[in-house]
Amino acid sequence: MYGPLPAAALHERISEFAENAPERLAFVVAGPDGTCDQQTFAELRDDSIALAALFADSGLGPGEVLVVAIRNHISYLSLVFGAWRARVPVLLLSPGLGGTERDQLAALVAAELGRPVFVDSAPHPRYDTFVVGAGRTPTFVPGPAPANAPVPADPPTPAPADLTPADPPAPSPGDPAAGADETPYLFLTSGGATGLPKVMPYQLRFTGRSETPYSKSGLRSGTHTRTPGSATRLICGNLFHTGNFAPSLHVLLTGSTVITMSRFDPELLCQLLRRHDVYSLGITPLHMMQVLTMPGLDPEPFAGLTRVTHGAAPCPRWVKQGWIDLVGADRLFEIYYSSELGGSSQPVIVSGVDWLRRPGTVGQPAGARVLDAEGRDVPPGTIGEVYFPQTYGRAHGYVGDRALRTAATVPGHVSVADLGWLDEDGYLFIADRMSDVLDIDGHRVLPSVVEEVIGRHPAVADVAVAGTAAEDGATVLYALVQLLPGADLGEDDVLDLCRGSLAAHEVPTLVRFTTAIPRTEEGKMRRSVIGASAPTGPGGEPGA
Structure with a gap:
């Protein structure tokens, strides 16, 4: 069973790499002009320790949530690991979320999880903010004190979080303790396609492990032989998104490098592929489209990729076919998954090879059911609501009064309100969102x-x-x-x-x-x- 990994197991793994390979690159962020900020494993460890101390000195602690709402930045991962060292949960939020919606989410966090403290590029008008600039150390800007609030006494100085670890060691797969739940330390948000983004606790069950449900679902590693630490992954999107953040952590915790951009640019992508020995590329259909429509697209930078994965949104057929032509059907994989499932279900993955045999499919899910409004299985080719089994633990659903959909006829299965159908061979096709x-x-x-x-x-x-x-x-x-x-x-x-x-x-x-x-x-x-x-x-x- 894949149990949730304790937060301490994550930053302790970074410390191990910092000790054994201190100069190995951990994180690279490319700016619009092509210049790159780089962070080694030793710097990632040291920066996260320094930020944990800054958080403690600023009064951040139990009962609060660090809301990271910045674009990709060289301090992004340090902020997350620093908060975990300080025993503070993290919520990753889109920097593009508007003021009204951001305030609504902040109110939800305050009511359900704890007082939100923001990391942003500018101070929040109502909450404490760590303001991130060009450097790696943010500036703490207190929010306005409530009217007539008493002046609090100086709190006792906490011991440095890095010197007093108390979390248990990481359980190994198969360990009975691996199934035990712990207080969530990571919260993610949905993409907001159907309205205000929903907040979800997210357990890292597979991160950093050599065998995961992704490999069991057909996400092969290709034929290239790689030495430890050389499986560099280039992420085209923002790290707040589940499909970018979770794989980035997995790459880091296997001792390899994550490369991303502060803003996506197809020409910059090609530059980075030429400069770095990139093993895998994570990209969205929108970015794929922008690459294909580049004037005079040169396929040479993409020739060294072993794996290209895409998700986050439906992929137009011409875009899928264009990328199959660009990188090869055996190296292109589509991942269909929802953050709401929280690592409880096996992801649905389809290679370009299988997609060519069944254009439009997202893969052959294990144990998925398609039901009608009465909870009955529908015949192949008939559209119904798609339900997934909770194979690896309980899906946590949403923070607040919303819950994942269930059906009495298929206990142990949950739905994220997608409509679709299965063909005669069990391949899944997604039709639409129920709300659409x-x-x-x-x-x-x-x-x-x-x-x-x-x-x-x-x-x-x-x-x-x-x-x-x-x-x-x-x-x-x-x-x-x-x-x-x-x-x-x-x-x-x-x-x-x-x-x-x-x-x-x-x-x-x-x-x-x-x-x-x-x-x-x-x-x-x-x-x-x-x-x-x-x-x-x-x-x-x-x-x-």
Whole structure:
């Protein structure tokens, strides 16, 4: 059984590498101009110890949560390990989250977990903040004191966290103690595609172990032989995202290097691949698209990659095929997984080889069930709600009053509210989020089905379909289309394409074109935002 790893086991592993290979690179962050900040394992250990002391001196301690809300920065991992040394849980938050939503999340954290203390690029107006600048040491800026609050007495000086470790050693796989739960020390947020991001406790069950459910799911290591410490991984996205942070920790705790960028740039990616011996690349479909549309794309920098993984959002077929052509079908892997499952279920992984045999599949999940509204298994090819078994422990779900969906007919399984279907051989295809399903003239419409049809056209780079309100208040379909550079396609062409493949109620009422579909930096799209942006008023149709 893969039990949760204690926080002490994580920073103690870093200390081991710092002692045995102090000059080995642990973390590299490339700036927009290509200059790189670098951190060795010895520096990562020393910086985290120094930050643990800074946190203690600033009064950060039990009953508080360190909310890390910065872009990729050379101090990012030191802040996390420093908080764990100081016995303070960490919540990773998107730096792009707006002020109102950030305040709502802060209120949830305060009510459910403890007083939030932010790490940010500027002081928070209501909470204590460690402000991060160009250097590695943040500046502590106290938040405003509540009106008429008594002046607190000076607290006793705590002992340095690094000198008084009390956490148990890391349990080994198979150890009965490995299944014991402990107080969560890491919290992550969902991508926010369906609204305000949800907060989830996250247990690191597989991190740093040689055999994991990922390898059992078919995520092979390729044919290249690597020496210890040489399995460098380049992460294209922000570290707050589960699909970036968890693999980064795994790479670090196996003694290898993590490379990332403060902001993604396809040309910078190519520069980094030329400079470093990169073993694996983690990328999102949005970033994959930006690479494929580079003028004069040179495949040479990608030739040395052993593994490329992508996730975080659905991947258009032309993008998937383009990357299969770029790196090879046997080196490209799509990972379908949800942070909500908290490491409780085996990830669903599909190689490019298997995808070519079944275009659109996300893989062959072990033990997954697809159920109808009454909790009955649906026949192959029929869309239903997808449920996953909790194979490696309990899924923690969400912080607050929300819970993962369960079905009485499949005890031990949970759902993250995705719709999909299994084929005759048990391969899973994802249809849509339940929250995105629309009612159009009394018919159930899945926007992803419409997007799939429009996205097949060779002129289309990206597409988003959402519901918007007509003058009479009814919901109608709105399609926002992004064309490939130099492509030519009109509204009538899109409508004719839809009429030729879809039912009448699935044909958009309104089609507009854009230079870029609004997505987060991780490629996630809020259909509610797309629908709200539909043109309205005279001549704009369909709104009033």
